[in-house]
Amino acid sequence: MTVSESASDRPYDLVLRGGTLIDPHGSRAVDLALRDGRVAAHLGRGQPAEALATLDVQGRDLLPGLVDAHAHLREPGLTHKEDFASGTRAAAAGGVTTILNMPTDDPWTDTPVLMRDKARMAQGRVRVDVGLQAVVQCEDRDLRAMRDAGAVSFEIFTADVPENYRHDTLDSLVTAMRKVADCDGLAGVQPSDQALLDAGMSADDGSIAGYCASRPPQAEVVGIAHAVQAAADSRARVHVRQISAIAALDAWRRFRDQADVTLETSIQNLLLTADRYVDLGPAIKASPPFRGDADRRALIEAVRDGSIDMVVTDHAPHTPAEKRAHGRFSDVPGGLPGLQTLLFCMLHLVDRGDVRLADVVRLCAEGPAQRFGLSRKGSLAVGHDADLLVLATGVASTIGNGPSYSKGGPSPFAGLSVPYRLERVFLRGQPIWADGDLIGGARGVVLHPDAL
Numbered sequence: 001m002t003v004s005e006s007a008s009d010r011p012y013d014l015v016l017r018g019g020t021l022i023d024p025h026g027s028r029a030v031d032l033a034l035r036d037g038r039v040a041a042h043l044g045r046g047q048p049a050e051a052l053a054t055l056d057v058q059g060r061d062l063l064p065g066l067v068d069a070h071a072h073l074r075e076p077g078l079t080h081k082e083d084f085a086s087g088t089r090a091a092a093a094g095g096v097t098t099i100l101n102m103p104t105d106d107p108w109t110d111t112p113v114l115m116r117d118k119a120r121m122a123q124g125r126v127r128v129d130v131g132l133q134a135v136v137q138c139e140d141r142d143l144r145a146m147r148d149a150g151a152v153s154f155e156i157f158t159a160d161v162p163e164n165y166r167h168d169t170l171d172s173l174v175t176a177m178r179k180v181a182d183c184d185g186l187a188g189v190q191p192s193d194q195a196l197l198d199a200g201m202s203a204d205d206g207s208i209a210g211y212c213a214s215r216p217p218q219a220e221v222v223g224i225a226h227a228v229q230a231a232a233d234s235r236a237r238v239h240v241r242q243i244s245a246i247a248a249l250d251a252w253r254r255f256r257d258q259a260d261v262t263l264e265t266s267i268q269n270l271l272l273t274a275d276r277y278v279d280l281g282p283a284i285k286a287s288p289p290f291r292g293d294a295d296r297r298a299l300i301e302a303v304r305d306g307s308i309d310m311v312v313t314d315h316a317p318h319t320p321a322e323k324r325a326h327g328r329f330s331d332v333p334g335g336l337p338g339l340q341t342l343l344f345c346m347l348h349l350v351d352r353g354d355v356r357l358a359d360v361v362r363l364c365a366e367g368p369a370q371r372f373g374l375s376r377k378g379s380l381a382v383g384h385d386a387d388l389l390v391l392a393t394g395v396a397s398t399i400g401n402g403p404s405y406s407k408g409g410p411s412p413f414a415g416l417s418v419p420y421r422l423e424r425v426f427l428r429g430q431p432i433w434a435d436g437d438l439i440g441g442a443r444g445v446v447l448h449p450d451a452l
Helices: 082-091 112-120 144-148 170-180 194-202 208-215 217-234 245-257 269-270 273-286 293-305 320-324 341-349 356-369
Strands: 014-023 024-037 038-043 054-056 060-064 066-071 096-101 129-135 150-157 186-190 237-239 261-266 310-312 388-398 416-425 430-434
Touching: 024 060, 024 356, 060 356, 066 082, 066 261, 066 310, 066 341, 066 356, 082 096, 082 416, 082 430, 096 416, 112 129, 112 144, 144 150, 150 170, 170 186, 170 217, 170 237, 186 217, 194 208, 194 217, 194 261, 208 273, 217 237, 217 245, 217 261, 245 261, 261 269, 261 293, 261 356, 269 293, 269 310, 269 341, 273 320, 293 356, 293 430, 310 356, 341 356, 341 416
Parallel strands: 014 054, 014 060, 066 096, 096 129, 129 150, 150 186, 186 237, 237 261, 261 310
Antiparallel strands: 014 024, 024 038, 060 388, 388 416, 416 430
């Protein structure tokens, strides 16, 4: 039986024959028909259809392109670390077809003028689609102009940032969220507590252990409690960032039903633990710090049972020289690259039985697309953008075997091997990666809320 967007006498642009479509509910045999950059029909296996081209994907899995809701592309001002061109090359090579870019560049994206300037910098240079996120200053009054200038969402920071961006009281957090709600936006909140960070940093002796102790799980617990309470008081839609610890998960499960809130963790929190600082050292310095194996296993269970809504990269590259150039661990810049490796790291979790392939779609495509209002992304349903991945099973891929497109240098996951190969990536029906190479140039666009 055919599932089709609408009747048309025109042939399809492309029909992919013989593949297995993966969605959050499982898998099914589908011949996938594309037209005008969108999924036009789900055809029965072998169903006749007129098409300008066909592609044999027999035995392959078809997944929607991944949506990374938390990445730092570093432009403007920090382009020695990354830029729109290099970061989106890495994304295309890793099957991430939509990036939501964080606002903490130089300068931070906190005005409509800076938002429009940033969009102009990206146009014509991005290989995947990019949405821009704005930051809420403490003195901001009306965010509608930022929304009109292109802000897909709004970041509200509670700690560890300059004072003019730090909403470190419940009243300030509620006020900021109300402004986001007034313009029908989504607020992203990094859960933390400045008082606990100040106490921890005063005792930081510059060692790895000192750094980890300076950002305790209790700071996340307090941050989550405040974020959910403020969301309930303001009636805002809120997305909580970067959970890392069992204690924070426990708090989340207690409070989350009180408001319209969702939660993310990063892929590195699902794979790395604090003991890896011994061999990887500054290369994996990030914030929050990595916790113990019990925390990591609890996070795995939470993504599996749906307590965590999405997995992101927090792609935040620095040059290898910057990562090495500090004596105190606390002074090492935090962040690591992830756009090119997110898919393969998730497939590693699939291979060892931690999650299912359907969970990869739920956590890294459909979930973030729905939460951030990307109505045509994250799914291969009829009518959605034809952003899709062709994945071969039983063919090994090893992270690090091939070019690294990010300026952040080698991945800390180099050497990890999975029994899958990413054969092709399509963006709105056009190929951007095939047979181990980037193709097609800069086909990405800057997404605007009015067009989503």
